[in-house]
Amino acid sequence: MASSLFTEPDVGALTLPHRVAMAPLTRNRAGEGNVPVDLNATYYRQRASAALIVSEATQVAPKGQGYPRTPGIHSDAQVEGWKKVTDAVHDAGGRIFLQLWHVGRISHSSYHDGELPVAPSAVQAEGQVITPDLEMVSFETPRPLETREVPQVVEQYRRGAENARRAGFDGVEIHGANGYLIDQFLRSGTNRRTDRYGGSLENRLRFLREVMGAVTEEWPADRVGLRLSPLSPAHGITDETPEATFSGAADTAQEFDLSYVHLVEPSEPKPPVAGDGETARVFAAVREAFDGALVANGNYDRESATEAIDSGYADLVAFGRAFLANPDLPRRLREGLPINVPDEDTFYNGDERGYTDYPTWDELQNGATAETLDALSELSPRG
């Protein structure tokens, strides 16, 4: 019997050919000025058989950058560079959303001419940051945004959304996950503000709400998604009331009638999250609050992805590392073929190696070589 992964869902404005999406993947290979180049267009073109590609996280402003060579969407040159990518994906029959990003405190003054990164509050992230010169150094304590500055950052998201439209994307995904700026406003551990953007849940949700308002001025809401990672401890981020916080974020997506919510699930318990523990409660609360499409992500394999669709839990399943290493992943899942093993050493740096040189199944049959696994479930859980 054909797998339910290969039925055609409606996701907001789009009817998709199947349910295997490509998760956003930062690859640190933009050109000078953080402008996408031909090599990036080749990489995305190779993966155009995804139901939907979500681009790598893309900073909406220079202050939104915190890693080397990540692309931006704030200059005309970047818009031109992204056109190469969207044209390539569309030529190959695919669809691509841009992930709108601001890292907030997950940055370093070396990216900003010596100025401190900005954040909701002066709370230093745990761990280390990689500088533009590729040195690992401790995070600094960020500078809290003044109340009057917050609308200026919202405006940067609006401009990013407008530029994404000019660059030919099919939609945008607001990056509210993984400990970056929106997540920093949402969670009580990083949001200690006493103005209208902090304190009560309503106030902690305000920045996300204003970003959604700005982005939906530029795009119909049925072409806008929101990514969340409830309970993810990225860079030491914490929250005292995750169930209320993340169902509140999902409520906000519901109010705006967004196309989808994209949930990054923890590696344990194995997704799709079930049972009656805290994790299951938080994810169920998010699901309850939002009745648009749900994109599930995190350590899925063919079996668990099929289960997530069959049970009605998710509408799409996004694959990260597996898509990185398998440009023809939907076909491999459909036909139950072995998959190429991702090379972690080239995830976040380098050139075409580990980027555009992963062979398709047909290329493997014609003599290309790659280390393969019999099934996605053999891929080690992400750390």
Ligand SMILES: Cc1cc2nc3c(=O)[nH]c(=O)nc-3n(C[C@H](O)[C@H](O)[C@H](O)COP(=O)(O)O)c2cc1C
């Ligand atoms: C190399 C790499 C880059 C990533 N970059 C992003 C990103 O730009 N934006 C984002 O929201 N998540 C990012 N993630 C997280 C993935 O989208 C995904 O949530 C994670 O890999 C788990 O899915 P998987 O088990 O299918 O790989 C990245 C993960 C990896 C491995």
